[in-house]
Amino acid sequence: MRLHRGGRWRTWLGARLGGDVALGDRAWRRCLHAGAGLVLLYYLAPPRLLVVLTNAEALVLGLLVVLAVEAGRWVAGVELPTLRPHEEHRPASFAYFAVGLVLAILVFPEPVALAVGLGAALVDPLIGELRLTLARRRWYPAVPFAAYAVLAAAAFRGVGGWSPTASVLLALVAAAVGVSVERPRVPYLDDDLTMVVVPGAVLTLLLVAVPGLTSLGV
Numbered sequence: 192m193r194l195h196r197g198g199r200w201r202t203w204l205g206a207r208l209g210g211d212v213a214l215g216d217r218a219w220r221r222c223l224h225a226g227a228g229l230v231l232l233y234y235l236a237p238p239r240l241l242v243v244l245t246n247a248e249a250l251v252l253g254l255l256v257v258l259a260v261e262a263g264r265w266v267a268g269v270e271l272p273t274l275r276p277h278e279e280h281r282p283a284s285f286a287y288f289a290v291g292l293v294l295a296i297l298v299f300p301e302p303v304a305l306a307v308g309l310g311a312a313l314v315d316p317l318i319g320e321l322r323l324t325l326a327r328r329r330w331y332p333a334v335p336f337a338a339y340a341v342l343a344a345a346a347f348r349g350v351g352g353w354s355p356t357a358s359v360l361l362a363l364v365a366a367a368v369g370v371s372v373e374r375p376r377v378p379y380l381d382d383d384l385t386m387v388v389v390p391g392a393v394l395t396l397l398l399v400a401v402p403g404l405t406s407l408g409v
Contacts, residue, residue: 198215201215201272204218204219221320224288225313254290261282281379282381288381291388299391299392301351305346306362306391307369307386307391310386311387343366373386
């Protein structure tokens, strides 16, 4: 059983972008990765959107569906699109990312979850693109760091209502941790998980350890 059409869509997409199926596969993978951030619309959903379930229960149910698809890949040999070679013999990145995003929403304060969720969804694909050529690599890690920091500061200030000073300082912390944990390659661990969970945990611990931190400078 395969949950794809043999690469026809990715071949078409790659051709439209001036390349081949490999380009289409990469572009589609980047879109899916960024699109996963839409789960953060959870915060805008009305209570009991699905009537019979709370929003948190619906979120967990969605995670279970994602993990069931991943289990099907291992148990029943289900073929999935866009998987990279290193994912063939370990859990897929999308499963790690789903776990990380759900944990962030259920465990971390809302501004923190938004910051790390958007940071991982948008900055991780950006890093992947910057590493493709030597010309682009000169922008790493400065551009990803700046992008992550801007997203985090917007979440802290716009959603959390934190002071400008706290928003900027904590955004710099989030960006430094989020971008740095993307680089190491650890067997059976994925940066799609660490880019969400590690900076989220660091920020949450800082907020607990330093009362009034969000009002810094006021």
